[in-house]
Amino acid sequence: AISRVVAREIIDSRGNPTVEVDVELKDGSLGRAAVPSGASTGAREAVELRDGDPTRFHGKGVRRAVDAVNESIADAVIGLDAENQAAVDLTMIELDGTDTKARLGANALLGVSLATAKAAAAAHRQPLYRYVGGVDARLLPVPMMNIVNGGAHADNPLDFQEFMIAPIGAATFAEAVRMGSEVFHTLRRSLIDAGHSVNVGDEGGFAPDLRTAEEALDFVVRAIERTGYKPGSDITIVMDPATSEFFRDGAYDYTGEGVRRTPAEHAAYLAELVDRYPVAAIEDPMAEDDHEGWRDLTARLGDRCQLTGDDVFCTNDTLLRAGIRDGIANSILVKVNQIGTLTETLATVATAHRAGYTVVMSHRSGETEDTTIADLAVATGCGQIKTGSLSRADRTAKYNQLVRIEEELGSQARYAGRQDLGLRR
Numbered sequence: 001a002i003s004r005v006v007a008r009e010i011i012d013s014r015g016n017p018t019v020e021v022d023v024e025l026k027d028g029s030l031g032r033a034a035v036p037s038g039a040s041t042g043a044r045e046a047v048e049l050r051d052g053d054p055t056r057f058h059g060k061g062v063r064r065a066v067d068a069v070n071e072s073i074a075d076a077v078i079g080l081d082a083e084n085q086a087a088v089d090l091t092m093i094e095l096d097g098t099d100t101k102a103r104l105g106a107n108a109l110l111g112v113s114l115a116t117a118k119a120a121a122a123a124h125r126q127p128l129y130r131y132v133g134g135v136d137a138r139l140l141p142v143p144m145m146n147i148v149n150g151g152a153h154a155d156n157p158l159d160f161q162e163f164m165i166a167p168i169g170a171a172t173f174a175e176a177v178r179m180g181s182e183v184f185h186t187l188r189r190s191l192i193d194a195g196h197s198v199n200v201g202d203e204g205g206f207a208p209d210l211r212t213a214e215e216a217l218d219f220v221v222r223a224i225e226r227t228g229y230k231p232g233s234d235i236t237i238v239m240d241p242a243t244s245e246f247f248r249d250g251a252y253d254y255t256g257e258g259v260r261r262t263p264a265e266h267a268a269y270l271a272e273l274v275d276r277y278p279v280a281a282i283e284d285p286m287a288e289d290d291h292e293g294w295r296d297l298t299a300r301l302g303d304r305c306q307l308t309g310d311d312v313f314c315t316n317d318t319l320l321r322a323g324i325r326d327g328i329a330n331s332i333l334v335k336v337n338q339i340g341t342l343t344e345t346l347a348t349v350a351t352a353h354r355a356g357y358t359v360v361m362s363h364r365s366g367e368t369e370d371t372t373i374a375d376l377a378v379a380t381g382c383g384q385i386k387t388g389s390l391s392r393a394d395r396t397a398k399y400n401q402l403v404r405i406e407e408e409l410g411s412q413a414r415y416a417g418r419q420d421l422g423l424r425r
């Protein structure tokens, strides 16, 4: 049973405050979890409670969420069985009483939820991925490594937020990390040779002064080739244009490029990129409010490209079900803090899998040293993880945890590779 719950205010990878929670059980087992934070958030995400007190952290303090954990949530969950994750999560959801977790804060609930799972795993002397996923949890995900950053994650003019490489041809996860790292360093060299800056953005990818997606894709494709890999078959490309960020007044406003595209023109442009480049998956190709655009693009590109819904679904089971019904996307990005509890996260994953949608476990642009999502990727057997570039410890911590999990699983481990991606090229 849970005997102690303590929250504190720590800082994340952007230097902003966030919530960390310790959950202790009667037998002394301890679970600790830190909560991530997004920058290009979906409008329907669960609420991240911030103090708004301008005298602390420019208003971004999370003392109210910390107090909610230390006071009302602790009172409600102490004494509950940590193994009964659903009961713990439901208790908090009911205590909060809002649809969006706005009263206590999704950041408060998530910290307790994940720390509870980790404490229960510790009590069973099980690694988290096995405690949550059972003995069948042995599929290592394909990493989608974000090596060029733009959009809200960098201050360059690049309209698209993320250009990722996915080493689908690797034999093991460790090999995927090596391939990614090699390409990352080749890209660094190419950018320097072309006179570009190699400073990195929020997710550890380079943030060169490029304007168009084509320029970024050309650099990435060449870096893959120059490292000695075959674009498309060894390493494929994934983009997250994060289009909700530049959808304005019914059109896609590419301010870096200086072009406005109607939804139809924007869709045609994406289709052209998929034809011209080895792009196997696009996340948020259409904006969260452009459902018609989403439907049209899914019908047009869905059979040859993974179309992953992030902002449009917000890891929310209800939004996902509506999207499945309406023919929106064929894949979902899963971010634990978009919904706020482990139980709800796993329910959303199950809904996606039943509908034949692929699942990508994901970090946020604001992260910490917490590696829970690495374990959850293996626990759910989702086959894909996006957790940033090959730099910044907040990103590499997750990759390193997956290397450890792969080692621990030994001959049981299987690397997802091409066949599990729903990537049809």
Ligand code: PGA
Pocket: 037, 038, 039, 040, 041, 042, 240, 242, 310, 362, 363, 364, 365, 366
């Ligand atoms: P965020 O970005 O964490 O800043 O929301 C990540 C994403 O859009 O996938």
Ligand code: ZN
Pocket: 240, 242, 283, 284, 310, 311, 333
């Ligand atoms: Zn996204």
